[in-house]
Amino acid sequence: MQPVPNISPQSGSLLISEPFLQDENFVRSVVLLCENNELGSFGLVLNKLSIFKLDELLDGCELRDKEVYVGGPVEQNTLHFIYQGEQVLADSISVGENLWWGGDFTELMEKHRLGMVNTADFRFFIGYSGWESGQLKEELTENTWIVCDNAYARNIFLAEPDDLWRVILKNMGGDFQVLANYPIDPRLN
Known part of the structure; x- marks a missing residue:
């Protein structure tokens, strides 16, 4: 039995891809929904590591060997970030309890130096991952995504990227624990 999704995800919700989603950009993905309104939605895939380190993408960046994730298939020439804890950048947007999206990168680098x-x-x-107006709602109706609140966001920074999808589903309990064990290819079951 497929759990019924929440049709009205909010900023800060996590979108968990259904077990058999075949879109290569979102197989076993966990997406942090940063913005969701009548104009569309914006999110970041939390568990897809890129082949790059931050200092390889930005000349003069002092953050050596800092991992960079693939936030989604849209505008992969843009850089985005989230962080946990207290708000440390003035322009950051709250996307849940102790979870922040964006801010001034120059301010971040200065605070890092200090x-x-x-x-x-x-x-x-x-x-990033983007949806036009109404597109995400349609995908939710089609059971493409399981929506959960950001109570599980602590796992973003604790779980290994390859384990995050499974860890969050298991922590959600009930029928979601069963989904966490589904094979990628049902013929292997």
Whole structure:
């Protein structure tokens, strides 16, 4: 039995791809929904590592060997970030309890130089996931996504990227625990 999704996800909700989603951009994905309104939706895939490190993408970047994730298939020439904890950047947008999206990158680098931020609390992304007006709602109706609130967001920074999809489903309990064990290819069951 497929759990019934929440049709009205809010900013800060996590979108968990259904077990047999075949879109290569979103197989076993966990997406943090940063914005959702009548104009469309914006999110970041939390569990797809890119082949790049941050200092390879930005000349002069002092964050050596900092992992960069693929936030989605849209505009992969853009850089985005989230962080946990207290708000440390003035322009950051709250996307849940102790979870922040964006802010001034120059301010972040300055605070890093001064030792005022812990970069382990930050995740960086190239590209993003975007939906036109009504598109995400349609995908939810088709059971493409399971929506959960950001109570499970602590896992973003604790679980290994390859395990995040399964960890969140297991932590949601009930029927979701069963989904967490589905094979990618049902013929292997």
